[in-house]
Amino acid sequence: MTLCVQVSGGQADRFLALSGDVVDPSARKTIVEKTVEKFGRLDVLVANAGVADPQSGILNASEETFDKIMNTNVKAVFFQIQEAVPHLAESKGNIIVVSSMLSFMACSSSILYPMSKAAVDHMIRCLASTLDRKKSGSTL
Secondary structure (H helix, E strand, O other): OHHHHHHOOOOHHHOOOOOOOOOOHHHHHHHHHHHHHHHOOOOEEEEOOOOOOOOOOOOOOOHHHHHHHHHHHHHHHHHHHHHHHHHHHHHOOEEEEOOOHHHHOOOOOOOHHHHHHHHHHHHHHHHHHHHHHHHOOOOO
């Protein structure tokens, strides 16, 4: 954040720095609440969560690794969006989700990371359709 403040000419009030684990529901809630508290609204959500493990192939991935990757890369993104949508609807804001080119590619050494990013890609297609219908007044 120090660099942002320097580049902005010392306007520290233009920035909000928070830290936390997006897998934790209270951290996701805090991100949205503190942003709305500081700026009065939420205009954009950038969901850029991701963890990988090169040892997440079919023969060596553990359930712990599976849960860590899916909870971070898919579940946390879904619920962070859920937390933000009411505020974004109010401000007519936008959602940006960072995925990976690996969501389109088969990887022999790591199955879980590309699989999780493919799930995120499809989630966003579904959410785009759902949120567009909601915006137009259709019943969900």
